[in-house]
Amino acid sequence: MSEAALQRGVVCAIVGAAVLTFVSLLFIVAPYGRHARPGWGPTIGARAGWILMESPSALGFAAIFALGRHRAELAPLALCALWEAHYVHRTFVFPFRLPATSRRMPLAIAAMGASFNCANAYMNARWISDLGTYPAAWLADPRFVLGAALFGLGAAINVRADGALLRLRREGGYAIPRGGLFDLVASPNYFGELVEWIGFALAAWSLAGAAFALYTAANLVPRAIAHRRWYRAQFAEYPRERRAIVPFLL
Template sequence: MTEIDFHRWAVWSQLIIAAITFVSVIFVVAPYGRYERAGWGWRVQKKHGWILMEFPAVALFFVLFFIGEKRLELIPLLFLGIWQIHYVHRAFIFPYRMRFSSRMIPLVVPLLGIAFNTLNAYINARWLTHFGDYGPEWLYDPRFLLGSALFVAGWLGNLDSDNKLRSLRQSGDTSYKIPKGGLYRWISAPNYGCEILMWVGWAIATWSTAGLAFALYSIANLAPRALSHHSWYRKSFDEYPTERKALIPYIL
């Protein structure tokens, strides 16, 4: 099997994983955070599990990117910057700022995350500097411009939404509150919605099956979670805004 065949197989595998994930998270909510429950085996501190889970998206992506022969070309380097600005924050800053970072979560959660991020880092990094072909003219291509704009908008919205969640609690406060302001005026899970927007933007900007597979996985994984959050808020707070949607303002 040549590597291009292996890469195609890996992309198809991620699409299959996306379908399985979509069905799974509809029926089984991941056992951490507000959905924490007994069972699920060994546990690890939440912040440490998060770092382990996201580490391949930083380190493995970086290594695979720079073994490609197109590693010093302009457009791939721009994509590297876009990717790393998100994942360096996600792996090494976000875990220490997240709420309840010292809580324990089932080890299976970061293990599944490691497996996915390893596969995802491979298919995207190898596409950018080995299988893909981005000349300097791609910098002015409408797909690159639109996709990059969507990514940046989603990234900024994701950061703002996470900051608003953290601001809800004083130190030592373990209660949940209704988030307000920003995109929370319209939807219950803008952090998830903006992350989906980011990777849809990535798929458009890279115009690749690897990017598309990642975007579809993000939708499959995060959209059902957003609906679960929305349902939980409505059941937990009688005063929860009735006009607020789950994921897409005024629609869903």
């Protein structure tokens, strides 16, 4: 099998996984964080779980990228920098901001996340640094410029919202977050994450990037809906008009 055929196969597998994930998560809420519950096998500390789960995205991506023929070219390097800016933070900064009281995560969740991230890192790194073609002029293409700007905006929303939630958590448990995008949606951190990967898909203009953006939506939309359901059940005063993830829409 040629590598181009393998790449197409992985893209199709990720799209298939997105459909399966979306449908499953509408019925079964992933059992970590506030939705943690017994019956999912051995568990691992939240910090270790996040590092284990996300390491393939940070380290695996970097290793595969470094093997590609285009690894030293400007545009692939710029796309790599966007990816790594997100994943170095997610793998090596975010877990250390989690409060000590964070609930443990089922090992199965960390393992499933890590497996997905291996396939996703391979698919995107290989495309950017070898199978795809990105001349330096791509950096001035409106798709790259708009995509990179969306990525930066999404990252800022995501990190800021995560920071606010982590502060609440450290200050004494769960509470209704207020202010900014929190007044519009239950999970602005997920909204930011989604904007980031839509931006990345635009900047890379690849099926690999689009498949990952689709998977992110399939994963985070049902979880944001579950979060909003949880807020409504926990807090009688939770504002009814807040959407789950996309302001004014969803």
